Amino acid sequence: MPKILLLIILVIVALFGASVIKDKADEKKKFLQNEALIKQTNDCLNQGNWECAEKNVLALLKETPNDTNLQLHLAGILLEKGSYSDCIEHIDSLKFQSPTAEKIKEKATQLAKEEGELQIEDSRHFRLEFDGTPSKTDIYEALTVLEVAYDSLGRLFNFYPEKRIHLVLYQSKEFQGSSSRPEWVGAIFDGKLRISLSAMKHREIYRPMIIHELTHAFIHSITLGQIPLWLNEGIAQEVDGSELSERPAGAPPTLEALTHSFVKVRERETALKLYWYSLAMVKEMLSAPIHFSDLVKILQITGEKGINEALSPYGLSEEKLLEKVSH
Ligand SMILES: [Zn+2]
Numbered sequence: 223m224p225k226i227l228l229l230i231i232l233v234i235v236a237l238f239g240a241s242v243i244k245d246k247a248d249e250k251k252k253f254l255q256n257e258a259l260i261k262q263t264n265d266c267l268n269q270g271n272w273e274c275a276e277k278n279v280l281a282l283l284k285e286t287p288n289d290t291n292l293q294l295h296l297a298g299i300l301l302e303k304g305s306y307s308d309c310i311e312h313i314d315s316l317k318f319q320s321p322t323a324e325k326i327k328e329k330a331t332q333l334a335k336e337e338g339e340l341q342i343e344d345s346r347h348f349r350l351e352f353d354g355t356p357s358k359t360d361i362y363e364a365l366t367v368l369e370v371a372y373d374s375l376g377r378l379f380n381f382y383p384e385k386r387i388h389l390v391l392y393q394s395k396e397f398q399g400s401s402s403r404p405e406w407v408g409a410i411f412d413g414k415l416r417i418s419l420s421a422m423k424h425r426e427i428y429r430p431m432i433i434h435e436l437t438h439a440f441i442h443s444i445t446l447g448q449i450p451l452w453l454n455e456g457i458a459q460e461v462d463g464s465e466l467s468e469r470p471a472g473a474p475p476t477l478e479a480l481t482h483s484f485v486k487v488r489e490r491e492t493a494l495k496l497y498w499y500s501l502a503m504v505k506e507m508l509s510a511p512i513h514f515s516d517l518v519k520i521l522q523i524t525g526e527k528g529i530n531e532a533l534s535p536y537g538l539s540e541e542k543l544l545e546k547v548s549h
């Protein structure tokens with residue numbers, strides 16, 4: 223073989239090798255960049271920094287435009303950010319069917335409608351939204367109760383939510399949120415606190431009600447909603463001053479039943495039983511060695527890793543708590 227031909231072949235092989243190595247390096251770099259972006263996105267989501275989460279998810283979607291999980295994430299972020307029409311437009315543009323997307327769209331449609339129709343009154347930590355024409359007294363009474371409750375809860379948890387909390391004080395049932403809730407539910411927290419104006423007539427009812435729902439709002443901002451229902455409802459009852467009444471008759475509920483939304487429970491009896499066991503379990507948890515000041519840490523770990531991980535340093539688990547209060 224002429225020397226010159228051998229040289230040319232060698233050069234070609236070397237160039238080819240170099241380009242393969244470069245491709246591999248590029249691939250790795252891209253992978254690491256993606257990993258970093260995903261981590262950063264999760265951090266933004268955990269901090270409730272929707273602007274930064276949106277920016278990162280859009281960047282990730284540029285790489286993998288057909289990633290349905292990312293597309294759903296984007297819909298959720300737009301909803302949280304309050305960009306309702308963008309959220310609806312984004313969901314309408316999706317090329318796949320998803321019950322989650324439908325739910326987000328329904329919520330965005332409802333919130334957009336509220337934004338257009340409800341009047342607004344801001345206080346330091348709250349945005350109060352209302353329909354109709356409630357009296358100024360009712361509005362300022364609600365805001366005052368909320369601000370006082372906010373301070374007490376802040377001190378109790380040693381935690382102050384970053385964002386303004388939204389309260390809907392409604393007269394018309396169309397603003398009561400979840401449309402399928404049963405009769406026994408007086409107020410609700412579904413991202414906004416929702417309380418009927420008619421409840422404002424009875425101080426002894428609405429004060430603990432506001433404190434109860436506000437506790438849910440605090441817990442939501444600590445755990446981002448990742449919490450078993452018994453813990454959420456148990457703490458809210460403990461904070462609103464509920465006493466443990468006589469044990470409800472019959473077998474104790476299962477842990478499964480104590481984990482999911484009680485609002486879906488149709489019968490009042492069953493719901494009361496779930497509330498009773500929730501409060502009993504939280505009282506048992508707080509009886510020692512866990513104090514109220516440990517709660518935020520427990521809630522934070524619960525939000526990230528689950529309740530049993532949070533309870534294990536105290537030699538407890540949800541099974542043990544349920545067992546202890548069951549007889
Ligand atoms: Zn509750």
